[in-house]
Amino acid sequence: MKQQNIILTGFMGTGKSTFGKRLAYRLEYRFIDTDTEIEKRAGKSVAEIFRESGEAAFRKMEQELSEELSKQTGLVIATGGGLVMNPDNVTTLQSSGIMICLSASAEDILERVSRQPGTRPLLQEAEPLKKIKVMLKQREPIYSQFNQVCTSGKDRDQIMHDLLQLALSAQSNSTTP
Ligand code: S3P
Numbered sequence: 001m002k003q004q005n006i007i008l009t010g011f012m013g014t015g016k017s018t019f020g021k022r023l024a025y026r027l028e029y030r031f032i033d034t035d036t037e038i039e040k041r042a043g044k045s046v047a048e049i050f051r052e053s054g055e056a057a058f059r060k061m062e063q064e065l066s067e068e069l070s071k072q073t074g075l076v077i078a079t080g081g082g083l084v085m086n087p088d089n090v091t092t093l094q095s096s097g098i099m100i101c102l103s104a105s106a107e108d109i110l111e112r113v114s115r116q117p118g119t120r121p122l123l124q125e126a127e128p129l130k131k132i133k134v135m136l137k138q139r140e141p142i143y144s145q146f147n148q149v150c151t152s153g154k155d156r157d158q159i160m161h162d163l164l165q166l167a168l169s170a171q172s173n174s175t176t177p
Contacts, residue, residue: 003029003074005097006167010143011136012081012120013112014102015151015159020078022156023163033078034065046080050121063089070096082122084142098170100163101146106132108152 006023008016017033024031035046038061042049049058062080066089069077073096084090084099093099104112110129113120125131147170149162 004171005029005069005073005075005077005093006170007077007079007093007097007099008102008163009079009084009099009146010081010102011104011109011132011139012123013109014081014104015112016078016081016102019102019151019159019163020076022160023167024076026160026164027076027167029074029076031076031078032069034062034069034083035080037065038062038080045119047118047121055121059086062086066092069093072096081139084146085139090142098167099146100166101143101148103143103148103150104152106136109136 006027006029008020008023010016017036020033021031023029038049038058039045042061044052046058049061059082062083063086066079066083069075070092075097077093079089079093084093090099106129109132113123113128118124122135123131147166149159149166151159154162
């Protein structure tokens with residue numbers, strides 16, 4: 001059986017990287033975080049890319065990376081939260097596996113991203129909670145099309161259990177030889 005990729009998406013601070021790493025370990029897949037990979041290749045942080053080259057340049061890097069990763073198998077991919085706003089990226093990545101969207105409350109998101117100050121250029125606002133709520137509303141139609149796992153109000157074991165259930169059922173439903 002081909003090892004279908006597991007693609008974790010969702011808003012910033014919903015736990016994509018944290019749980020993506022754990023999931024990859026459990027499945028014996030390779031873990032890739034698109035932000036980290038882009039930073040490695042560009043030799044600068046996402047915040048620097050936004051500042052020096054602009055958001056459009058970053059989105060182009062995300063698109064190129066999505067195309068590249070969709071040609072590989074056996075990956076758990078944690079996407080940047082905005083990557084799936086480009087429908088081409090969704091089509092491309094979906095062709096390689098199953099998409100799962102992580103969600104969390106706006107308050108939890110703020111608390112989590114505040115632990116890494118300056119890393120989220122789109123949330124550098126006087127009222128970040130307000131911005132998070134606005135962005136969540138804007139993005140809801142996109143995020144809601146995927147399988148959902150909520151990471152608020154649950155312990156880590158429960159979240160891992162939910163993720164594994166989805167990932168394994170997708171693998172067993174797959175007819176890809
Ligand atoms: C973004 C999310 C970030 C990063 C960039 C833009 C977004 O990734 O790609 O700051 O548009 O939601 P995380 O979701 O990993 O924080």
